Amino acid sequence: MRVFVTGASGWIGSAVVPELIGAGHEVIGLARSDASAAALTAAGAQVRRGTIDDLDELRRGAEAADGVIHLAFKHDVAFSGDFAGAAGADRLAVDTFGEALAGSDRPFVLASGMLGLTPGRVATERDSAGEIPETGLRTRQGTARAAIAFASRGVRSSALRLPPTVHGQGDKGFMAVLIGVARGRGVSGYVGDGSQRWPAAHRIDAANLFRLALEQAPAGSVLHGVADEGVPLLDVAEVIGRHLDLPVVSVRPEDAGEHFGWLGAYLSADSPASSALTRELLGWRPTQIGLIDDLDKGHYFQA
Incomplete structure (x- = not known):
């Protein structure tokens, strides 16, 4: 499968790329800098230059691929105090991917979050932010719901919720x-x-789950990348x-x-x-x- 990956040289992406290549997939990674491009080339991936703000570039990348994994997020902008700006840019990128893949039955896997989803109790894949206003962390949940809804437009979409800490050396x-x-x-x-x-989850286990989601997740799936x-x-x-x-x-x-x-x-x-439903659905086993x-x-x- 020819896979377009945003955030391909990032913390999780740099584990996802070798996971995909090792499974026989061809990877095209989005790179916003020379350093990112060099890292992707060294990992055996092809490079498409641009950022998640380059919507035309995202559209072309998706149209030329057999599937898309969207990992990129403006964490630097979010942590500097403008979470709404970072989440807004993410939503535009996701909507662009939905338009490009509509009617194709190709997979789209979105990296999302779960912190604060169901305060005080164990969240499952069946939980959502529901009617809670989409502010702060909830904004990303709104984007995830939009991605899941792509299933009704002929996209094999899934939202992979990650825990607040995806750990490992170099985190x-x-x-x-x-x-x-x-x-x-x-x-x-x-x-x-x-x-x-x-x-929590180790980034190697998370990378493995992204590959399984790309290959197997049914349209409209919500997945949890949780080990602890x-x-x-x-x-x-x-x-x-x-x-x-x-x-x-x-x-x-x-x-x-x-x-x-x-x-x-x-x-x-x-x-x-919990990730019990994800493990049952995809056979994911953190190691x-x-x-x-x-x-x-x-x-x-x-x-």
Whole structure:
């Protein structure tokens, strides 16, 4: 299969590309820089230059492919305070892919999120944001619903919800930021009693699931890339404290924003999730180590 991949040189994409090539697929990766293009070429992929704002380029890439995996998201824009702008750009890109693939029965796999989906209880693939206003994190859920609806237009679409931490060596996401906060504050903090649960998955397992979704997922599928159903954030803080030789302390919920910055709101969310339906549907079996064991390996704490 000839597969067009956005975000192909990113954290997850750089694992998805070799997963696809190893399974015999041909990969064309979207690259916005010379460095990204060089990385894709070195990985054995072809290169299409552009960004997710280049809607004509996205359309041409989709029309020339047998399937599309959309991983790109403006995380730098989102984390700088303009989540709405990043989510809006993503929605335009997704709508463009839907138009390009309509009536083709070709697969479209969207990377989505699950943090805050069903606060306080284990989320499943059957849960959605429902009637909750599409603001903040819910905006991405709205985009995921739109992608799933492409099934009615002749697209074999699926939304693959990823946990807040897709971990592994080289991760610069939430775990790396949390470790940076601990270093800066001189304590390893958690919010309240630390019972908030986060799902997690290793990026190699996530990459494998993206391939399975491309190859097998029925039209209109919602998938969960979850290996650890819910890791208590107190456990995360304790590992960080042990590796950095810092005291582990509770931060009052009302002080989370001041202590953790933009990360505070996310750390306050109890958001466990299951992938039982995904495993049954696609035969996905995570094989990599869990989040706590990965943190304990020490690579997150190397300078």
